[in-house]
Every structure is written in C-alpha cells, then in structure tokens.
Amino acid sequence: MTDADVMALDAADPLRGFRDDFCLPEGLIYLDGNSLGPLTVAGRARLALVVEQEWGQSLIRGWNDHDWFGAPLRVGDRIAELVGADPGEVIVADSTSANLYKLAVAAMQARPGRKVVLSEPGDFPTDLYMLEGAIRTLGDGRRLELRPSSGIESALSPDVAVLVLCHAHYKTSAIRDMKRLTAAAHAVGALVIWDLSHSVGVLEVDLNGCEADLAVGCGYKYLNGGPGAPAFLFVARRHQDSLVSPLSGWMGHAAPFRFEDRYSPAGGIARFACGTPPVLGVSALECGVELSVRAGMPAIRAKAAALTELFISIVEAGPAAGLLELATPRDALSRGGHVSFRHPDGYAIVQALIARNVIGDFRDPDILRFGFSPLPLSFAQSARAAHILGEVVSSGDYDHPDYRRRAAVT
Ligand SMILES: *Cc1c(COP(=O)(O)O)cnc(C)c1O
Numbered sequence: 447m448t449d450a451d452v453m454a455l456d457a458a459d460p461l462r463g464f465r466d467d468f469c470l471p472e473g474l475i476y477l478d479g480n481s482l483g484p485l486t487v488a489g490r491a492r493l494a495l496v497v498e499q500e501w502g503q504s505l506i507r508g509w510n511d512h513d514w515f516g517a518p519l520r521v522g523d524r525i526a527e528l529v530g531a532d533p534g535e536v537i538v539a540d541s542t543s544a545n546l547y548k549l550a551v552a553a554m555q556a557r558p559g560r561k562v563v564l565s566e567p568g569d570f571p572t573d574l575y576m577l578e579g580a581i582r583t584l585g586d587g588r589r590l591e592l593r594p595s596s597g598i599e600s601a602l603s604p605d606v607a608v609l610v611l612c613h614a615h616y617k618t619s620a621i622r623d624m625k626r627l628t629a630a631a632h633a634v635g636a637l638v639i640w641d642l643s644h645s646v647g648v649l650e651v652d653l654n655g656c657e658a659d660l661a662v663g664c665g666y667k668y669l670n671g672g673p674g675a676p677a678f679l680f681v682a683r684r685h686q687d688s689l690v691s692p693l694s695g696w697m698g699h700a701a702p703f704r705f706e707d708r709y710s711p712a713g714g715i716a717r718f719a720c721g722t723p724p725v726l727g728v729s730a731l732e733c734g735v736e737l738s739v740r741a742g743m744p745a746i747r748a749k750a751a752a753l754t755e756l757f758i759s760i761v762e763a764g765p766a767a768g769l770l771e772l773a774t775p776r777d778a779l780s781r782g783g784h785v786s787f788r789h790p791d792g793y794a795i796v797q798a799l800i801a802r803n804v805i806g807d808f809r810d811p812d813i814l815r816f817g818f819s820p821l822p823l824s825f826a827q828s829a830r831a832a833h834i835l836g837e838v839v840s841s842g843d844y845d846h847p848d849y850r851r852r853a854a855v856t
Contacts, residue, residue: 447760447829455756455825461741461749468670468822475827475834477806480644480784480817483670489733496729508725517728518676518719524735525669525678528743529642529661530652535680537715538665538728542643542677543572544693545662548718549679550580550608551692553637553660554588556685557607560636564601565610567592568617573641577610583692595622599630606636613651614644614782617813619754619774621649621782625656632657637685643667646678647734648750648783648820650743653680660685668783668819669738671731676724686714695720737821749820751778753828754785757816760829761787764836773813784817791844793852795835798844804831808856 456462469485470476476484500508509515522536529536539545554563563577574590581588593601595611602609609631614621624640631638640661645651647668653661659682665675681689690711696702697719700710711717738746755778761770770787789795789812796808806816814835818828838844 447756447763449829452756452825452829455752459749459825460745461820462824464737464741464821465824467737470822473803475804475831476822477804477816477818477831479670479819479822480648480667480815481807482666482673483647483668483734483819484822485672486670486730486733486737488736489670489672489730492729492733493726496726501725514723514725514728517725517732518723519716521728521732521735522678522715524732524739525646525663526680527739528651528735529646529663529680530650530654530656531680532654532683534714535653535683535686536678537718538676538678538731539719539723540677540693541674542641542662542664543576544720545677545679545718546573546610546639546641547576547580548691548693548720549639549660549662549681549689550577550610551583552689553608553639554580554584555692556689557635557637560605560607561586561588562603562606563588563590563608563610564598564606564636565590565592566595566598566612568594569612570616570641570643573610573612595620598627602630602634602636604634606631606634608637608639610639610641612641612644614649616644617773617786617809617815619644619781619784619786621645621775621780624651624653624658628656628658644782644784647738648746650747654682658682665727665731665734669731670734670819670821672727672734674727675731675734676727679718681715681718686717691718691720693720697721697723741821746820750783750818753818753820753823753825754778754781754783756825757785757818757828757832760832761835764833765840766836769839770814770835783819784815786813786815788812789814789839793856794844794846794849795838797849797851798838798846799831799835801849802834802838804834806831810856
C-alpha cells in the first residue's frame with residue numbers, strides 16, 4: 447500500500463467532508479472514538495446556545511419554548527433511524543447501565559416462571575453487574591448463567607427468561623448474529639436484550655428486521671454525544687404496554703404534571719423514562735446523532751470496514767507483524783469499528799503511542815484497542831497510525847518506566 451494508494455482512498459471517500467464537522471487537535475490521530483467520540487462542531491455551538499440563551503435567558507420557560515421536554519423522544523426517534531427501529535420505539539434516558547437494569551427487571555417480570563438470565567462472560571462488565579443487581583432485587587430463586595458465545599444457543603431452555611448480549615464485543619470487536627440468536631431465544635420463549643454500545647453509529651443494526659425485543663446503547667461512543675452523554679433504550683412496540691419499568695419515576699408517568707400520588711405508567715416508550723432529562727447532554731447528543739443520520743449507516747459501516755482493513759493490513763505487513771497478535775475477526779464484516787491486538791506490554795505500548803500523538807486504549811490484561819470512528823477519521827490517519835504502531839512495537843521504545851505507570855482511567 448503506497449502513500450498514493452492511501453490518498454486515493456481518501457479522495458474516493460464519500461464521507462470525507464464529515465471530518466470538518468469535528469473539533470480535533472491538530473496533529474492528533476484519535477483512535478478512541480469508540481470510548482469517547484470527539485467534540486462535534488455543531489455540538490460545541492449548540493451547547494453554547496443552550497447555556498447562554500435557553501438556560502440563561504429562557505430559564506424554566508425552556509421546557510416548553512425550546513422543547514426540552516420533548517427532547518428524549520425527539521432524539522430517540524433519530525437514533526431509531528440508525529438502528530432499524532420505528533418512531534416511538536427509542537427514548538434517550540439515563541445511562542446504559544441504568545437502562546439495562548430497567549429492561550432486565552421488566553423482562554424478568556414479564557417471564558415470571560423462568561429463573562435464568564443468560565449472558566456471556568468476558569464482555570463489558572457493567573452489564574453483568576447490573577444483571578446481578580436486577581436478580582438480587584427480584585430474588586425468588588433467579589440466577590445468572592454465563593456461557594461463552596459458542597455455547598449460548600445450546601444453553602437456551604424453557605427456564606431462560608431473558609438473554610442479554612452485546613452486539614459487538616468491546617474487546618475483540620466480534621459481532622454476534624442478532625437475527626439468529628434472537629430467533630433461537632424466541633424459539634424457547636425467552637426475551638432478548640441487545641447492548642448496542644459498540645455498534646450504534648458504526649454498524650448497520652436492524653432491530654425490527656431481527657424481531658428484536660429490547661435494546662440499550664451508549665451515547666458517548668460512536669454517536670459522539672460527549673462525555674457522560676445520556677444513553678438510550680429500545681422497546682419493540684409490541685412489548686411496550688406489557689412491560690413496566692422498575693424505576694417508575696415521574697417522567698415515565700402518564701401525566702407527570704398532574705402530580706398524582708399513585709404511579710400510572712405512560713403509554714408507549716415514554717414509560718421507560720425515569721427522572722428529568724439532562725438537557726445539556728441531550729442537546730450535544732442530538733448534534734452527534736444528526737451527523738450519523740445525515741451520513742447514513744451503510745456508508746458509515748462500509749468506511750469502518752475499510753479503515754480497519756487498511757490498519758490491520760499495514761500493521762501485519764510491517765515490522766511488528768510477528769510481535770502483535772490480532773484479537774479481532776479477520777473478516778471485516780464479522781468485526782465492528784475497532785481493532786484489537788494482544789501484546790504482553792500492551793499498556794506501555796499504548797502510552798508510548800499517546801506520547802506520539804496516537805490515542806488508542808488498553809484493556810486488561812493485554813489488549814491494545816484502536817477505534818475507527820468513520821466520520822472524523824481519514825485513511826491517511828489510519829495508515830499513519832499503523833506505521834507508528836509498527837515502529838513503537840518493533841523498536842522496543844515503549845520499554846520505559848514512564849509508560850508503565852497506570853492512571854485511574856485506562
Ligand atoms: C460503554 C458501554 C457501557 C457504558 O455504560 P455506562 O452506564 O454509560 O457507563 C455499557 N455497556 C457496554 C457494552 C459498553 O460498551
């Protein structure tokens with residue numbers, strides 16, 4: 447792959463104009479948009495407007511005058527377009543962790559005789575922690591069973607209330623077959639919750655095409671919603687009136703401003719809201735989501751496949767070839783937007799890369815992870831990062847005490 451080949455990829459990239467929609471420091475190659483998406487130009491302006499005009503001038507009138515009140519459903523409808531859901535099936539609320547809890551309890555209560563929650567070990571731990579908490583809340587002999595992905599289908603039985611899986615794996619980037627696993631769970635009468643945190647905004651997701659029941663996802667990764675952006679949840683229309691959120695807050699009430707003493711759930715997806723929406727966070731998220739809607743998921747997905755392919759091929763043709771082990775599926779359509787390699791000194795290598803202005807991240811015990819957000823990144827950056835990784839690993843330059851010191855957040 448010559449420099450000219452890489453330039454040709456950028457010249458032919460239909461999404462190249464979107465790079466100007468992000469604020470990124472000059473000279474930095476940011477391969478961590480799967481952990482925290484970069485600031486959007488629109489989000490920066492919008493936050494200033496919401497703070498100075500809407501909050502500053504309108505004050506409490508903003509709930510009506512700027513439709514702060516309608517924002518969770520409005521932005522939810524836009525996210526729905528990205529994940530194959532219909533309007534009214536997605537709401538922006540809370541964190542991914544809290545949303546998983548709400549849906550897990552609601553799903554277990556909808557399958558009262560079944561004692562098992564089935565999931566996979568080794569995926570993003572907050573999901574398993576929240577399932578533990580949900581099971582502790584309901585008690586009654588329920589238990590969490592963990593099976594490696596190859597054993598999920600054989601562990602599905604009439605005792606399974608709900609299957610909880612991540613669509614794309616946070617370490618390996620491997621994609622689970624949403625359609626097949628959903629159908630297998632339905633065949634034994636179980637519900638499925640999909641965590642879309644590592645797929646929304648980078649992969650094509652077709653929730654309704656897969657007859658999905660329930661899903662959650664993250665706002666601050668590929669949706670570029672900002673640090674701690676609110677998350678979202680999906681409930682298929684057919685389940686909305688039979689599932690009830692265990693966090694029955696006033697914003698999910700049928701008539702919140704009647705201030706009644708008794709809880710009565712709203713119709714539709716609104717019942718899965720809990721408290722007052724974080725207006726600043728939803729405003730920034732809306733700007734990130736709009737970019738993905740405008741670019742379109744097929745083009746975004748195609749570019750993610752091409753960026754990751756380029757990166758892997760340059761690393762594997764370079765001086766670090768025998769020193770790094772690819773931990774990500776080789777087939778581009780079987781992986782998400784990030785690429786992981788294994789190396790026993792992974793932490794120090796990632797620190798050495800950061801010192802060279804290439805930001806990726808490290809996941810215990812030995813994973814170097816590089817996220818390829820298709821909208822802010824160019825092919826030239828992907829190629830350059832691969833060359834720098836090759837240099838750092840093959841030279842041993844990472845072997846320095848400064849690069850081994852662990853910070854609180856890795
Ligand atoms: C990022 C991520 C989360 C984030 O959860 P928070 O509640 O926002 O901290 C949850 N699940 C998965 C699979 C993730 O990748």
